[in-house]
Amino acid sequence: MSTLPTGSLEQRDARSVIHGLTNLKAHAERGAMVIERGHGVWVTDNHGKDYIEAMSGLWCIALGYGNERLANVASKQMRELAYYPLTNHKSHPRVIELAEKLKSLAPVPMSHVWFASTGSEANDCAARLAWYYWHAVGQPAKKKFIAHQLAYHGNTIATASLSGVSYAHERFNLPLPGFLHVAPPHYSRHALPGESEDEFCDRLIGDIEQLIEREGAHTIAAFFTEPVMVAGGIVVPPRAYFEKLHKLLFLNNILLIADEVVTGFGRIGEMFGTGAMQLKPDMMVCAKALSNAYIPISAVMMNTRVYEAIARQSDEMGVLGLTMTYSGHPVACAVALETLAIYEEMDIAARVRKLETPFLGGLNRLLEHPLVGEVRGKGLLAGVELMNNAESRQHFDPALKVGPRCAQIAEQHGLIVRAIGDTIAFCPPLIISEAEIEEMLARFKRALDDTARQLNLIRP
Numbered sequence: 001m002s003t004l005p006t007g008s009l010e011q012r013d014a015r016s017v018i019h020g021l022t023n024l025k026a027h028a029e030r031g032a033m034v035i036e037r038g039h040g041v042w043v044t045d046n047h048g049k050d051y052i053e054a055m056s057g058l059w060c061i062a063l064g065y066g067n068e069r070l071a072n073v074a075s076k077q078m079r080e081l082a083y084y085p086l087t088n089h090k091s092h093p094r095v096i097e098l099a100e101k102l103k104s105l106a107p108v109p110m111s112h113v114w115f116a117s118t119g120s121e122a123n124d125c126a127a128r129l130a131w132y133y134w135h136a137v138g139q140p141a142k143k144k145f146i147a148h149q150l151a152y153h154g155n156t157i158a159t160a161s162l163s164g165v166s167y168a169h170e171r172f173n174l175p176l177p178g179f180l181h182v183a184p185p186h187y188s189r190h191a192l193p194g195e196s197e198d199e200f201c202d203r204l205i206g207d208i209e210q211l212i213e214r215e216g217a218h219t220i221a222a223f224f225t226e227p228v229m230v231a232g233g234i235v236v237p238p239r240a241y242f243e244k245l246h247k248l249l250f251l252n253n254i255l256l257i258a259d260e261v262v263t264g265f266g267r268i269g270e271m272f273g274t275g276a277m278q279l280k281p282d283m284m285v286c287a288k289a290l291s292n293a294y295i296p297i298s299a300v301m302m303n304t305r306v307y308e309a310i311a312r313q314s315d316e317m318g319v320l321g322l323t324m325t326y327s328g329h330p331v332a333c334a335v336a337l338e339t340l341a342i343y344e345e346m347d348i349a350a351r352v353r354k355l356e357t358p359f360l361g362g363l364n365r366l367l368e369h370p371l372v373g374e375v376r377g378k379g380l381l382a383g384v385e386l387m388n389n390a391e392s393r394q395h396f397d398p399a400l401k402v403g404p405r406c407a408q409i410a411e412q413h414g415l416i417v418r419a420i421g422d423t424i425a426f427c428p429p430l431i432i433s434e435a436e437i438e439e440m441l442a443r444f445k446r447a448l449d450d451t452a453r454q455l456n457l458i459r460p
């Protein structure tokens with residue numbers, strides 16, 4: 001029996017709303033955290049309690065809440081041209097401007113842009129466009145995709161298959177055949193005793209090479225990767241990893257697709273993770289911070305090699321058989337253009353590089369705390385891994401759910417973070433001030449202390 005107050009928002013939510021990544025039964029007991037307002041990096045719940053939103057919602061609201069310029073531009077565009085499709089040779093000024101802008105920002109030459117609404121849709125379209133591309137160049141057997149275990153690429157049937165997370169697969173009849181997963185480039189977790197970073201990369205790339213040989217390069221369409229693994233636990237691959245991967249994919253004629261859904265637009269200290277991690281993708285997928293999450297929009301940028309082939313084939317076929325009602329939605333494009341203008345005015349990547357020191361430095365100082373085993377991150381993206389014994393790298397028994405427990409305690413201290421297993425993820429809005437970083441760290445320290453106290457009570 002639920003004890004949620006009768007008629008409360010919590011009770012009404014539990015009776016009607018389905019929440020993703022949530023235990024629905026526990027939710028009906030515990031009730032939702034109902035957020036009513038936001039300003040800057042702060043949000044306020046329906047009981048008037050303030051929180052620092054150190055997760056930018058779902059890794060997305062880079063300019064924070066309450067941005068008047070974005071609200072105004074959306075309302076102006078709604079009045080001017082609220083909707084227009086891009087099908088059958090139609091277009092409108094905002095989508096043209098946005099495609100040009102994205103191409104000008106891309107760290108590797110890109111030719112054309114396909115628009116969708118969410119990161120999942122954009123990755124899904126990138127996969128379909130990869131299939132279409134291989135048909136166009138006479139290699140239709142190239143159908144399989146490779147991605148990392150634990151990587152998250154979305155939740156359509158194809159992108160949940162691409163994602164290397166069991167919760168998206170089990171009992172959902174996924175992954176579909178032809179979606180292959182390789183070890184994540186997580187050195188501190190998976191290196192063998194005494195293995196250098198270079199040797200680790202060689203071993204992982206060697207395993208991918210063997211997989212390609214086993215499956216046949218002629219059957220593999222593309223490799224999807226995030227520049228930094230985000231939902232997979234904030235994993236920054238060693239320097240050499242992408243250089244070696246790139247050579248292998250080039251030799252085997254496999255497309256590289258960079259999933260920049262979180263790393264795009266300054267998050268890790270350059271405009272795109274592709275630039276920061278020196279990737280050379282054929283397609284780049286972005287979403288989330290593209291519109292500061294004020295309205296759904298995502299994009300797939302593709303290079304000339306891909307574009308020319310699909311354009312030729314669409315001529316043979318009569319049309320490009322890809323269409324979405326909201327592809328290049330004018331209001332979403334207008335908000336995205338204004339968002340990108342604000343990033344430019346703020347010199348957002350330089351700002352992130354400047355804030356990286358107090359942010360990562362402050363989290364690294366917490367290594368002195370008995371619960372903190374490791375801090376990983378880049379720019380304003382970090383993961384703090386809680387361990388039972390940092391020196392011997394002993395992890396907690398997953399049944400203790402130490403990470404989720406700590407994240408819940410952090411909420412009591414007015415701090416919203418996310419637990420990925422026992423890694424506490426931080427992805428604050430890029431507008432966060434140094435004083436707010438200090439406040440965030442202080443609240444997290446209090447949450448760590450309370451978690452340690454609770455654990456000492458339950459540890460044998």
Ligand SMILES: Cc1ncc(COP(=O)(O)O)c(C=O)c1O
Pocket residue numbers: 058059118119120121123152153154155226230231259260261262287288
């Ligand atoms: C790296 C990455 N790719 C794709 C997605 C899917 O984006 P969306 O939730 O907008 O469909 C996410 C979502 O968190 C993500 O983190």
